[in-house]
Amino acid sequence: MMEEWRLRTEDSPQEALEEQVQAAAFTAHPYHWPVIGWMHDIQGLTLEDALKYHAIYYSPQNAIVVAVGDFDAAKVMQQIEELFGALANGPKPPPVTEVEPPQQGERQVTLRHAANLPAFAEAFHTPNYENRNDAFALEIASEMLSDGKSSRLYKDLIIDKQMVVDVDVEYDMTSFDPTLLWIAAQMRPGVKAGDVMAEVDRQLDIISNQPVAPEELQKAKNQEEAAFVFGQDSIFREAELLGVYQMLGDYRSVDQYLGEIDKVTAADVQRVIKRYLVKPNRTVGVLVPTGLLPHEAGGGAAGVVHHAPPLGAERTVRTASAWLTPTPVRIHSSEALR
Numbered sequence: 001m002m003e004e005w006r007l008r009t010e011d012s013p014q015e016a017l018e019e020q021v022q023a024a025a026f027t028a029h030p031y032h033w034p035v036i037g038w039m040h041d042i043q044g045l046t047l048e049d050a051l052k053y054h055a056i057y058y059s060p061q062n063a064i065v066v067a068v069g070d071f072d073a074a075k076v077m078q079q080i081e082e083l084f085g086a087l088a089n090g091p092k093p094p095p096v097t098e099v100e101p102p103q104q105g106e107r108q109v110t111l112r113h114a115a116n117l118p119a120f121a122e123a124f125h126t127p128n129y130e131n132r133n134d135a136f137a138l139e140i141a142s143e144m145l146s147d148g149k150s151s152r153l154y155k156d157l158i159i160d161k162q163m164v165v166d167v168d169v170e171y172d173m174t175s176f177d178p179t180l181l182w183i184a185a186q187m188r189p190g191v192k193a194g195d196v197m198a199e200v201d202r203q204l205d206i207i208s209n210q211p212v213a214p215e216e217l218q219k220a221k222n223q224e225e226a227a228f229v230f231g232q233d234s235i236f237r238e239a240e241l242l243g244v245y246q247m248l249g250d251y252r253s254v255d256q257y258l259g260e261i262d263k264v265t266a267a268d269v270q271r272v273i274k275r276y277l278v279k280p281n282r283t284v285g286v287l288v289p290t291g292l293l294p295h296e297a298g299g300g301a302a303g304v305v306h307h308a309p310p311l312g313a314e315r316t317v318r319t320a321s322a323w324l325t326p327t328p329v330r331i332h333s334s335e336a337l338r
Helices: 001-008 013-025 039-043 047-057 074-084 130-144 152-160 194-207 214-234 235-249 251-263 265-275
Strands: 107-114 119-126 164-171 178-189 282-289 315-319
Touching: 001 013, 001 039, 013 107, 013 119, 013 164, 013 178, 013 282, 074 178, 074 282, 119 194, 119 265, 130 152, 130 164, 130 178, 130 194, 130 251, 130 265, 152 164, 152 178, 178 194, 194 265, 214 235, 214 251, 214 265, 235 251
Parallel strands: 107 282, 107 315
Antiparallel strands: 119 178, 119 282, 164 178
16 A cells, blocks of 8 residues: 555655645545545554454445346346355445535645646536536536647647646546546646646636637537447446446436536536636645656655645645546446346
């Protein structure tokens, strides 16, 4: 686990920045904590801690089994019973009761870290799938902003002004609780993060004040729908997505995805940008390079223990490559499982 932390955070500047921004964005909800914890958490784990955690969360009552493919349902059910039937339920996982309070003003994080290029990441509090009207509009907004060379931020920041080497917008509506929409970029040498963020703000203001052209809206929908359909190439991803939607309440909801995308209007896109992608609702992180990464300097990861600094403080982590884009998991229909 310590090596995984080093690979994901200490040796990855953008991931280290994202970790610190998320910790500052969430002050009450458990999303404040990294999935595998901080290094001092990992080093303090005992065998008893691991066994207790496993008994609670790796239990049949907390599991969803998904089968996808050409199979005999009765035989598969028999195999599932043979493999899992003897497993006893563990203690019921405690419910997450913490609700993140509304953010009342912009928060800022500065991370000094070994890296080749400066970078920034800003995260806006946004709803999850429970608020479908806003969630699907945010999906389309993220497509318009950064998906493809004709997208607004790519064309403006990479092609026209040549301020950054990459820019990305990420939003995942399938989180269990309200989530974050991320805008991140790596700047060219000599470009200031503040100048890039000002240009991002300008693009958001344009969408907020000028209706999106029907052609641009339809292109974003086409891209989102194409990604959804082409994602069917992998039955593993189909199974994964069905499991995610079952976790959210009903796997059959995935059949409504294309219809919900098609319903998004230009006014919907404007509405969610005006409501969510605003300064008081965001946490901004700036990565200030301090030199080469350990492996580039001829050494390995330093392995220094880092504690999460107090919220509101300037964050200084010793080391944190490119913005990592999770592979989209999509499926066309759940019809085969009915």
